[in-house]
Amino acid sequence: MSSSKRKVGQKHELAIGVLSGLLASWVKALSEPRLQTVAERVLPPSPEQKLEVGADPAGRPENMPPAVIVGRVALAVGHRRLTPSQRVRAQLVIHYSTGAGLGVAYVAAANRWTIASRGRGSLAGLVIYAGTHGSLLPAFGIQRPPWRLAPAAVAWEAISHAVFGVALDGVRRSAGGRDEH
Numbered sequence: 001m002s003s004s005k006r007k008v009g010q011k012h013e014l015a016i017g018v019l020s021g022l023l024a025s026w027v028k029a030l031s032e033p034r035l036q037t038v039a040e041r042v043l044p045p046s047p048e049q050k051l052e053v054g055a056d057p058a059g060r061p062e063n064m065p066p067a068v069i070v071g072r073v074a075l076a077v078g079h080r081r082l083t084p085s086q087r088v089r090a091q092l093v094i095h096y097s098t099g100a101g102l103g104v105a106y107v108a109a110a111n112r113w114t115i116a117s118r119g120r121g122s123l124a125g126l127v128i129y130a131g132t133h134g135s136l137l138p139a140f141g142i143q144r145p146p147w148r149l150a151p152a153a154v155a156w157e158a159i160s161h162a163v164f165g166v167a168l169d170g171v172r173r174s175a176g177g178r179d180e181h
Contacts, residue, residue: 106124
């Protein structure tokens with residue numbers, strides 16, 4: 001393959017990755033309120049558990065991990081304390097930019113290695129959950145580890161990440177991502 005064709009292919013893959021990540025982030029955001037409602041009916045959290053970081057996006061969106069991170073970074077760099085609405089707006093930027101980055105990584109991996117898209121992307125979504133909520137966020141003191149959170153919060157968040165992965169893969173396949181599985 002010529003160098004110019006390879007560059008066009010890489011740009012196309014990058015565009016599909018960004019598109020996949022943005023759309024999958026949107027689908028994830030749409031799914032979370034319903035998943036939270038169902039999970040809390042099956043596994044009702046205590047009032048104290050609903051106050052934990054990441055436990056209640058419907059009632060306390062300013063207490064979700066990206067909003068907490070923005071608030072902490074603002075204070076660390078000497079900015080004044082952000083209002084809840086400022087943290088929620090900044091959270092959207094983090095949510096969608098992280099989704100776009102994960103989309104690029106997923107599309108690149110899924111186009112190269114068949115195992116990356118196992119389960120139509122659901123396994124990738126669960127790996128992303130484990131890598132963020134299961135390790136990075138607890139390691140940085142942003143959120144408690146899953147085994148110390150309300151079971152409902154773990155359930156809806158893990159499922160929403162599986163939904164994110166399925167959406168990533170669906171967009172990738174629809175946009176012409178290679179599927180040699």
